[in-house]
Amino acid sequence: MSVTNYLTLPRAPWNDRRGTLSPLKAVVLVLLTAPALWYGTAFVLRALGAEPVEALQDQAGRWALRFLFLSLAVTPLRLLWRWNELIKVRRLIGLAALFYALGHFALFLAIQDWVWLKIASEIATRIYLTIGAAALTGLLVLGLTSTDEAVRRLGPARWQSLHRLAYGIALLATVHFFLQTRLDPTEAMVMCGLLGWLLAVRAWRWRGATLDARSALVLAVIMTLATAFGEALFFHLRFGVDLQTLLATNFGVVAGIRPAWWVGGILLPVALVAYARRRPASALGRRRRQSVSIGSLR
Ligand code: HEM
Known part of the structure; x- marks a missing residue:
């Protein structure tokens, strides 16, 4: 042996x-x-x-x-x-x-x-x-x-x-x-947005819902917006800056690439690739659907 x-x-x-x-x-x-x-x-x-x-x-x-x-x-x-x-x-x-x-x-x-x-x-x-x-x-x-x-x-x-x-x-x-984080919370904010997406996806699947390109896209948009609002709220509460000004900054690019852009830039391509890789409705499935609708006409 x-x-x-x-x-x-x-x-x-x-x-x-x-x-x-x-x-x-x-x-x-x-x-x-x-x-x-x-x-x-x-x-x-x-x-x-x-x-x-x-x-x-x-x-x-x-x-x-x-x-x-x-x-x-x-x-x-x-x-x-x-x-x-x-x-x-x-x-x-x-x-x-x-x-x-x-x-x-x-x-x-x-x-x-x-x-x-x-x-x-x-x-x-x-x-x-x-x-x-x-x-x-x-x-x-x-x-x-x-x-x-x-x-x-x-x-x-x-x-x-x-x-x-x-x-x-x-x-x-x-x-x-x-x-x-002391001076620049950018990366910490980005990680919060990404974690939000991971947790939301997990919760979505726990509910028994299927994770598809559409749900991934919806969650990506929600997390991008949540990151922009979250960052604005953080600076508003910490430094008392006007909320509207902060939001305008976060959705713009004048102050550099804000966390929401990073989150969207990472999550939106994930959903787009999922769209590109969606299985086309199979010929068999199409034929079945056609025969069902023809059957229902009879
Ligand atoms: C006993 C466990 C840990 C100790 C003692 C510790 C200690 C520290 C310290 C002292 C800092 C601040 C450094 C600074 O002042 O610049 C820090 C930052 C950080 N830690 Fe930890 N840490 C621990 C566990 C972890 C774990 C498990 C993770 C991730 C999985 C983590 C991720 C980070 C990150 C991302 C930063 C920020 C780094 C940066 O500012 O660039 N840490 N940690």
């Missing part, structure tokens, strides 16, 4: 279940490691400004959140774009989010000089850090239970309800991002 009968070696991340190279997984893996390589190189070349460790920590946090959102977008995109193969990369993207979040946390520890008492008191007393720690703990739980073995042990139904926590974790991580 060969050794491999006793040992189950972990599968290479670029291989599929049969152990053969999956081009989709390989490409996604390269894209997932690209930010780490880019910022790692910039760090070594001292191109990250006056506070390189802090800059690296920020980027690790941002990419953790982006990949977490992307992992949540896999199922809607798979349904909308009729691209079943996408499911193969969901776990990979989720694990990338966890690794970037762990990197973000490790750099935080380094910034705090690994003084554990200080670290514990910072996390316990600053609400945005407490929320970040809760999100990281949740991500860890999902990461540790992302193996085939864990699915078998928990059973598919329990595993699925556990992994729905990813939505709550994304919410916590977005609040963490938002609360620590």
